Amino acid sequence: MENIVYTIDEKNQGGRLDKFVSTTMELSRKRVKDLLDQNQIQVNGKVEKASYSLQIQDQVSITLPPLQEVTIEPEAMNLDILYEDSDLLVINKPKGLVVHPAPGHTSNTLVNGLLYHCKDLSGINGEMRPGIVHRIDKDTSGLLIVCKNDKAHQAISQQLSDKTCHRDYLAIVHHPFSHSHGTINAPIGRDEKDRQKMAVTAKNSKDAVTHFTVLKNFKDFAYIRCSLETGRTHQIRVHMQYIGHPIAGDPKYSYKKTLDTNGQLLHACHIEFIHPTTKEKMTFDAPLDPIFKEILGRLEREESV
Known part of the structure; x- marks a missing residue:
């Protein structure tokens, strides 16, 4: 089990618990609801309702169940990888490529190609979206950050939430x-x-x-x-x-x-973010789709x- 703890600051004071978790961790409302129903989200060690109003210094703890064995098949793809290390990849996604599988569409997506390229991907967004911390639409081309572990995923999610990415x-x-x-x-x-x-x-x-x-x-x-x-x-x-x-x-x-x-x-x-481990500022640019x-x-x- 992966346990993540956030301390509430003035910016998030008064916000709903479910909205905070959804926005901060880039999780769907349904996934947050499931975690709440399973008592995997607590505030100051207690189970609270989705509508709980957050207070300064509240400790919000999210426990993520281990990622289920992924049933999505890896597929060899010619991925345009601009950068890769042990924490993350930066991909230049072509126009027309779906980012992640969905019911009834479990092949020929970026995730299928990622699973073939590397076995280690973050599990925070569930088995259908391993590694995906943010997404772009099928017919939108360009830059995506893909996370290889939950620590990197959490760090990039926080930057997206804080508007520093x-x-x-x-x-x-x-x-x-x-x-x-x-x-x-x-x-x-x-x-x-x-x-x-x-x-x-x-x-x-x-x-x-x-x-x-x-x-x-x-x-x-x-x-x-x-x-x-x-x-x-x-x-x-x-x-x-x-x-x-x-x-x-x-x-x-x-x-x-x-x-x-x-x-x-x-x-x-164009994308800019702080590397979750080295704390170095990372900047990438991708040429226009043909x-x-x-x-x-x-x-x-x-x-x-």
């Missing part, structure tokens, strides 16, 4: 901008009309903040760089739709008539204003 994305969106930069501060939750989508909503939502800079305007599109302050599901895709600049090629959140791109033109181009690069080049030739 910096992630930047490049995107091509519909419509040029009249300003050079902006910040979108709008909560994101499940779309009540379509459970497969997320939306800006006040109901059952989480705070979400995206900063963006316009790199170049075109006649009908814009090339932008986004910086995540939070990491909600589909955050950039939802936020850009919300302000009227949906990402080109996005099948969920863009227009029916958009660029033919086989998915959204969104690329995780489809993204080709379309950007075409816009620069044909549509630049």
Whole structure:
């Protein structure tokens, strides 16, 4: 059993216990509920309800059951590994590759390739997501941190929660901008009309903040760089739709008539974090996906204003 303890500070005072554990450890609400039901989450040595209001200096203890034997089959893949050591890997994920298995889709994912490449992966996120501390969508390309042990996983999760892990994305969106930069501060939750989508909503939502800079305007599109302050599901895709600049090629959140791109033109181009063991600042950049690069080049030739 892996036991992890957090001390509550002023920033998290007054928050719900279940929300704190979910956000801090990047665990799904269902997994947190299961841990609470199994009395694997305690506060100051006592079992509390999910709605317990956290107080300064509370000791939140999370006991993670040992990872079940993974039934997902390893698969040989040509992974683009930018960095690897005994604690973690940094991967440049190609467009079109699903990150982790799901019921009914247990093959040809990044996790299958990771299991073939290395046997040791963190178990905090369960047997379907070994090593996965954060994720990007199937048709989003770019950088991912993969953790090999639970200590590294916890450290990177904490940095994501503390907003000290910096992630930047490049995107091509519909419509040029009249300003050079902006910040979108709008909560994101499940779309009540379509459970497969997320939306800006006040109901059952989480705070979400995206900063963006316009790199170049075109006649009908814009090339932008986004910086995540939070990491909600589909955050950039939802936020850009919300302000009227949906990402080109996005099948969920863009227009029916958009660029033919086989998915959204969104690329995780840059990541910065502190190494969990050496405490060294790690910085990585990934070149554009070939489809993204080709379309950007075409816009620069044909549509630049």
